[in-house]
Structure formats: structure tokens, C-alpha cells
Amino acid sequence: MATLAAQLRTLFARELEVPERREPGAVSMRAVDVSVDRGQRRVLESVSLDVRVGEVLALVGPNGAGKSTLLAAMAGDQDIAAGHVELDGRPLDRWTGTDMAQRRAVLPQQHTVGFSFTSLEVVRMGRAPWVRTACRDEDADAVREAMEACDVARFAERPFAALSGGERSRVALARVFAQRTETLLLDEPTAALDLGHQEAVMSLVRERARAGTAVVVVLHDLALAAAYADTVAVLEAGALAAYGSPREVLTENLLSRVYGHPVEVIAHPRSGAQLVLPQRD
Amino acid sequence: MTATTAAPAAAPPRRRLRGGAVLAALSIALLVLALVSACVGQVPTAPMEVIGSVLHRIGLDLGPMPAHPSGEVTLWQVRFPRVALAIVVGAALACAGALLQGVFANPLAEPGVIGVSAGAAVGASAVIVTGGAFVAGPPVAAAAFIAGLITTALVYLLARSEGRTEVVTLVLTGIAINAFAGGLIAYFTFAASPAARDQIVFWQLGSLNGATWNSVAIVAPMAAVGIAVTMTMATKLDLLALGESAAAHLGVNVERVRQLAVVVVALLVASSVAFTGIILFVGLVVPHLMRMIVGPGHRLLIPASALGGAILLLAADLGARTLVPNADLPLGMLTSLVGGPFFFWLLRRTRRQQGGWA
Numbered sequence: 001m002a003t004l005a006a007q008l009r010t011l012f013a014r015e016l017e018v019p020e021r022r023e024p025g026a027v028s029m030r031a032v033d034v035s036v037d038r039g040q041r042r043v044l045e046s047v048s049l050d051v052r053v054g055e056v057l058a059l060v061g062p063n064g065a066g067k068s069t070l071l072a073a074m075a076g077d078q079d080i081a082a083g084h085v086e087l088d089g090r091p092l093d094r095w096t097g098t099d100m101a102q103r104r105a106v107l108p109q110q111h112t113v114g115f116s117f118t119s120l121e122v123v124r125m126g127r128a129p130w131v132r133t134a135c136r137d138e139d140a141d142a143v144r145e146a147m148e149a150c151d152v153a154r155f156a157e158r159p160f161a162a163l164s165g166g167e168r169s170r171v172a173l174a175r176v177f178a179q180r181t182e183t184l185l186l187d188e189p190t191a192a193l194d195l196g197h198q199e200a201v202m203s204l205v206r207e208r209a210r211a212g213t214a215v216v217v218v219l220h221d222l223a224l225a226a227a228y229a230d231t232v233a234v235l236e237a238g239a240l241a242a243y244g245s246p247r248e249v250l251t252e253n254l255l256s257r258v259y260g261h262p263v264e265v266i267a268h269p270r271s272g273a274q275l276v277l278p279q280r281d
Numbered sequence: 282m283t284a285t286t287a288a289p290a291a292a293p294p295r296r297r298l299r300g301g302a303v304l305a306a307l308s309i310a311l312l313v314l315a316l317v318s319a320c321v322g323q324v325p326t327a328p329m330e331v332i333g334s335v336l337h338r339i340g341l342d343l344g345p346m347p348a349h350p351s352g353e354v355t356l357w358q359v360r361f362p363r364v365a366l367a368i369v370v371g372a373a374l375a376c377a378g379a380l381l382q383g384v385f386a387n388p389l390a391e392p393g394v395i396g397v398s399a400g401a402a403v404g405a406s407a408v409i410v411t412g413g414a415f416v417a418g419p420p421v422a423a424a425a426f427i428a429g430l431i432t433t434a435l436v437y438l439l440a441r442s443e444g445r446t447e448v449v450t451l452v453l454t455g456i457a458i459n460a461f462a463g464g465l466i467a468y469f470t471f472a473a474s475p476a477a478r479d480q481i482v483f484w485q486l487g488s489l490n491g492a493t494w495n496s497v498a499i500v501a502p503m504a505a506v507g508i509a510v511t512m513t514m515a516t517k518l519d520l521l522a523l524g525e526s527a528a529a530h531l532g533v534n535v536e537r538v539r540q541l542a543v544v545v546v547a548l549l550v551a552s553s554v555a556f557t558g559i560i561l562f563v564g565l566v567v568p569h570l571m572r573m574i575v576g577p578g579h580r581l582l583i584p585a586s587a588l589g590g591a592i593l594l595l596a597a598d599l600g601a602r603t604l605v606p607n608a609d610l611p612l613g614m615l616t617s618l619v620g621g622p623f624f625f626w627l628l629r630r631t632r633r634q635q636g637g638w639a
Contacts, residue, residue, distance in 0.1 A: 075526075075530060076529075077526050077529070096532075097529060097532040097533060097534050098532035099532075100530075100532070101530060101531050101532035102532075105530065106526075106527070106530040108524070108526060108527055110524075112523075112524055113522050113523055114386030114387060114388075114521075114522040115386070115388070115522050115572065115577035116572070116576070116577050117519075117522055117577050117578075121519075121576075121577075121578065122523070125519065125520055125523060125531065126531070128516065128520055128531045128532060128533075129531055129532045131516070179531070
């Protein structure tokens, strides 16, 4: 009866409440001893992480280490065998879909859109969680800003299906930005991008973090992680092998072991930035 | 600067205007076609006489009454119910097509192609056979609904894997369901009494012949509820185009949308199949054409498809009555002759766009 009343209220309310944004440093999401089973196999073994407002957390590790699985578990896509994920102080299963959509946005690895929706229409879909809230007044603003930031305003009227791979991933990222949530979960946002757009996207991501967003990003490129992440979590065979600042975590010993290939970590001769390179003879 | 920030985010003004204009144009076309359809037949009637007759019925003493002695009876007992049934069935089928395509995020989903129509037909023919030739309308409609519900749920379960539907799986599932339903209908035809057999065979061809106000009164509310509920799902259907998990991330309760869609599709298909039999491809052709005109957004697509479906079926029925003098061609035959090649073309096009069947 109580849930029915709550549903009716949601249905007829003209203005729904929106979550408050918090100060940098506040924990927006938390994974607590999260384990995931796929079939009989345990693919994630009691992983714990804090995601903080104002910070970029990079998930790195070799193929099959469980990066995307962990992200899916944090997004609520993946059934969890043990442990739990908290969003804004509450376990995921205590939120409704819309509540979660107002607090975190998810960028999937694959970008497909059925039918001939234009880029603009796709980005606008990111505003869906804010219908019937005061934030809908920001809709036009959020969409325009996100499209400009991701450099996709030029093909606003082109159908999504007609775009190239790189253009699609930037439109998808713009949709996620337009959602304007406190937390962003990004699964390989740089995968299909050229070098220039990789840098542009990662600077954008860091800028978002500095402006008061918590970001979790799955990355393959360790140099990108070293350059843009505040915290790096290295996954190895479903477990957390290391967790800390890039300087602490991205070491030759650890990376050589985790990737099963000798890795060199050197300082850039001019900037001193960390460079991660596989050893080649 | 203020002008740009004030721009509405829901839909670009250009398309909204165009959408309104398209809906208005479709409504006018539907009215004109309904008028033409009511004029054509063995008892000649002029358009003004049809309008006059309707006005007199609603209490306005305007316009001429039909000159032919049996004109008034023909209009109200034969043609008007038939026109009304064509509108209801066409709108229901096209709406069901748009809804199915939205839920599957796939332009090839259609009640006839994926076997839902045949499934509903099994339910209806079972009632006709067991109840004899005197069975009334409501049980037939109810049986079509229940069988349609089971079939839609079955197709949904069989054709999906890991949150998405592959075209090949969907179409192959349709073949299997259609074959199985065809076998059941064949059995019912075989086991039926001669009178019931005639009814089944005739009704399998798909026809509006024999439309009565009774049948309209049963299926019109079903179709109206179905279309109204589909309209409320429009935004969610848009989001489903992003894929199920992305839609869920944006707050769509995918499971609930899915369950509701299954029930609504069954309701819409049953309302069309119950008294007119199997009419294929309307749900495929119409939403596709409408998408070209109003774009893929479901808020416009659904009403436009409903109107377009009504127009298409009314036109097809007009053709069925007039193409061959003194013969009433089966309507399902006509839509299949047009829809089959169209489906083939759509298959080729979809395949080309996707670069093969992944």
C-alpha cells in the first residue's frame, strides 16, 4: 500500500525532488567487498573502492581482469554474489531507476542506437531522468554545453547510425555529460578515438571532476591513466592488485607482474610525467 | 543569447510543427477516404447523401438523405460498420507494429511476421470450432487475446539473448511460431463442422466482410485502450533505442515496459484478428513509412502510425471491394501481395545498413 501510494505520488507529482550536489572529497559511490560470479567461476573477488567527488578513479588491468565487470557491478547491471555497492550513501537496490539516473551516468563500451535518431536527439535522451524536476529548465543548456564540450555540435542533425566510430563515441559521451550527474561511470571512453580526441576527452573528464564530479573510468592506456587519474585501481584476475595514486601504483614490478610482460616506467625528460612502456628488444 | 537558452529541449520547433501538420493531414485524408469508402458499393450513394444521413442521425436536419430506397439501411447496416472496423483494425495493427519495433529496437518486428497474429488466430479458431458456428463475438475476441498474449510472451522469451534481439533470431522465431500456429489452425479446420470450417477458412484470408456494429463495439474499446497505453510509453520507447542497459541507466524500468508491451501488443493484435482474421504487414509498412515522414521519435510516430494504419486498411478494403466487379476480394490477400515485397526490400536495406547479420 505504501509503495503504491509512493508510485502514485511519483506519477502525479509535478515537481520531483533532486539530489543535492556535495563538496569535493565526499564519497559519492562505494564498493564494499564486491564479488561477482559468472556461472561457476568467480570473476571478481571482494573488491572495495571509494569514489570521491572531484577525483578521477581509473580502473586498469589486462584483458579479462574484471574492469568492465566491476564497472557493470557499480552501475547496477551486474548481479553481485557478495558485498554491496553504495550510491549516495545507500545500497543500489534501495534506489529506483530514476533515483540512480539522477545520481550517476553510465557510458557503455558499445554504442548502438536503433532507428535514425539524430545526434541531437540522442544527446537529449540524457536529460530523461530530469523530466518533472526543476532541473528540466537546464535541459537546453546542458545539451548544448555537452555537445560543444565533446565537439559534436557540428553533426547535431546527422543520424547517429551514419556517424563514424569515433564520432559515435563522442556523441555517446555527450549524452552522458548532458545527464549532469554527480558520478560518471565510463567504460573505455577513449577506445575508438584518435590521439587528439583521446587527450581532449580525458582533459574534459578531468575538468568535469575538478568542477565537482566523481569519475570512474576504465582505461587500457596506462599513460593516460598516469596523466589524468587521481587514483588508479589495478585489477588482476578479478582482485584488486593495487589501489592508490598513479605514482604509488604504476611501478615496474607491479605492472610487469600483472601484465605478464616486462614494463618500464620512466619519467619524461622535460615534464617528469610518468611514461609506461612495454620493454621491446 | 536568451533566445537560445529558452529554446525548448523536448523537440526542435521545426519538427514539432511538421509533426502537427502531418497528423492533421493524415486525419483529413482518413475522413475523406472514409467518406469515399461509404459511397462505393452496389447501392449508389453520393457523398452529400452520406454526410446528410450522418447529420440526420445526430439530430441535425441538414443535407439530402440517400435517394435509393435501401440507401439508408445499406449505409448504417453494411458500410459504416465496415468503415469503422477498417479504421479500428488498421490503427490497432499499425500501433502494435510501432510498439513491437520500439521494444525490440528493430524495424523488422511485426505482429504477423513474428507470429503473434497467427497465435491469436489459433485461440480464435479454437473457440469457433469448439463453440460451433453460433459462437458469439466476445469469447472469440477473448480467446484471441489470451492466445496472442501467450504467443507474444513466447516470442519475447525465445528471440532475446543478453538483453538484445538479433534480427535472424527474431525472424526465425517468427517462422517457427507461424509454422506451429499454422499446424494448429489446420487441425482445427480439419476437425471443424462444415459451417465452422467455412468460417475459419474465410476468416484466415482476412476480410472485413460481415462487419457489424457488434464487432466494432467489442474491438474498438480494446484498440483504444491499447493505443492510449502505447502513447504513454512513447518516451521510454525512445530510450530503448539506446539498448536495454542504457535505457535502464536513464531510469527506465525495462522489465516493466517489456511486460506492459507484451500485454498491449496482445490486446491490439487480438482486437484486429478477432473479427477480420489475419492481415499481414500493416504493422510493418506503416510505422516504417511514418518514420520517414515524422522521424523515429515515438511521441509522433505512434499517433501517426495509428492514423496511417487506418488509412492503409481503409484504402486496401476499398480496393478489395472495387478492383474486381461484384467480388469482395480477401483483404489479407491484398496486404500480403503488397507487404511481402516490401518486407523483402526492408530486409535487404536493413542488412546493407548493418553490414550483414551480426
